[in-house]
Amino acid sequence: MSFLDASNMTGGYGVSDILHDCTLRVEKGQIAVIVGPNGAGKSTAMKAVFGMLKLRGGSVTLDGEDITALSPQERVRKGMGFVPQVNNVFPTMTVEENLEMGAYIREDDYRDTMEQVYELFPILREKRHQHAGELSGGQRQQVAVGRALMTKPKLLMLDEPTAGVSPIVMDELFDRIIEVARTGISILMVEQNARQALEIADTGYVLVQGANKYTDTGAALMADPEVRRTFLGG
Template sequence: MHLQGENLTGGYGGADILRGCTIGANKGEVAVIVGPNGAGKSSAMNALLGLLDLRTGNVTLGGQDITTLPPPQRVQAGIAFVPQTHNVFVNMSVEENLQMGAYLRDDDISGTMTEVFDLFPILKQKRRQPAGELSGGQRQQVAVGRALMTRPSALLLDEPTAGVSPLVMNELFARIVAVSRSGVAVLMVEQNARQALSIADSAYVLVTGENRHTGTGAELLADSEVRRSFLGG
């Protein structure tokens, strides 16, 4: 597993939110975390980012233990994160947003920007337009593109399709799959569970901070208990 959090237990200073959960993603694959509200999905992602106090468990990236690294060093090591909201600079152009994503780099970023424009052609068309003028789905593409400008080996997405139409959701999912197939490990928290599982190479159902179900997306879609409890039948 390229990025893995194993036996994660901890919280934000009070009661434990995570209770021994294990999550992760391989390069070239999409892993999805689903579950009810309050299940600890975003907290599990925060644990990988170093934003949650762990009492037990460890986080590894490319086989290296990064449990004690602060968040900025995890970004430098290869993890990129796209939060659910406030994830673009609305007054900056699309191109300026992408340039901001490369702020840690001191090399030529033009090749990476070309790759981002190839993945998200609409962004090339709108490269001079302020990000605040874009649709919700296009803003999400800017946010993902900006994260990719760091050349990450692992990309974490928190609710990337929140608030967009089903048509835009399907397009975003297709782009996310394309990102993974370029060799990035993608780990995504998603409320649209059925649709997310349909594109997932691996998936985790969390309940009260614990792994309730783990398998491929297809396996969990076919599981009668998962369908009944989490997918509406």
């Protein structure tokens, strides 16, 4: 069984299903990327994994434990960290206060983890006393990822982490994501920059209308002529 095994997820909002037997799996310390056209159900799939969407079918297991019935808060305590696409920082709090908020479930000394976040994102140390709302978009994303890392997650989930940032900042964020995975943390990421995301992906999922269309390694999907033509712009 994979470290994260979200199998045959079916569900949606109201009476309409958006996900149709969608399956996502992530191995320990690996990066899995979800790509696909707008409206494909990518973010919905992430919310289902995190417990923000009640499933009508399917199951979610983390590290061998069935967590399908758990709330998002309970999933955080089991080792999930989730960074939403928007409204993902507390703008009137300082950078350091944002990071401290990420440690709210911790009962141990979290200062070592904060130091690791500052080493991963040096700009945050420099701006630690600045309000998060005053930062650039890329810096706010670093705060959001850093706050999620403060929970010491086993699985880090990122919903379009490079949305609205420059290509240079995007490359830097992807480099940091690779560094996080090298520490043994599994990554599940929805990304609009499909080509760049698949370049760093161990596994790639192409979703269409809430269902799995293609699943393979990132390199294999990049090399697939049909995937390139339909989803990667040729």
